[in-house]
Amino acid sequence: MSSDQIPGHTYGTDEVPEAPITMEEFDRLKQTVLFDEDDEDALRQAGDDSRFSREQ
Numbered sequence: 787m788s789s790d791q792i793p794g795h796t797y798g799t800d801e802v803p804e805a806p807i808t809m810e811e812f813d814r815l816k817q818t819v820l821f822d823e824d825d826e827d828a829l830r831q832a833g834d835d836s837r838f839s840r841e842q
Contacts, residue, residue, distance in 0.1 A: 796802050807815070816822075 805812070
């Protein structure tokens, strides 16, 4: 088994449902809770690979 196939995980498959909110709604939510670029940088430094990347 390759390292990208973890038993029980369905990331990248049709089994993963789409998010119930739009990216615009998610951005407004981040603003509401004062989640900013410093928080994104801290997550990246902590090893959170790209889920909050501004490039997406």
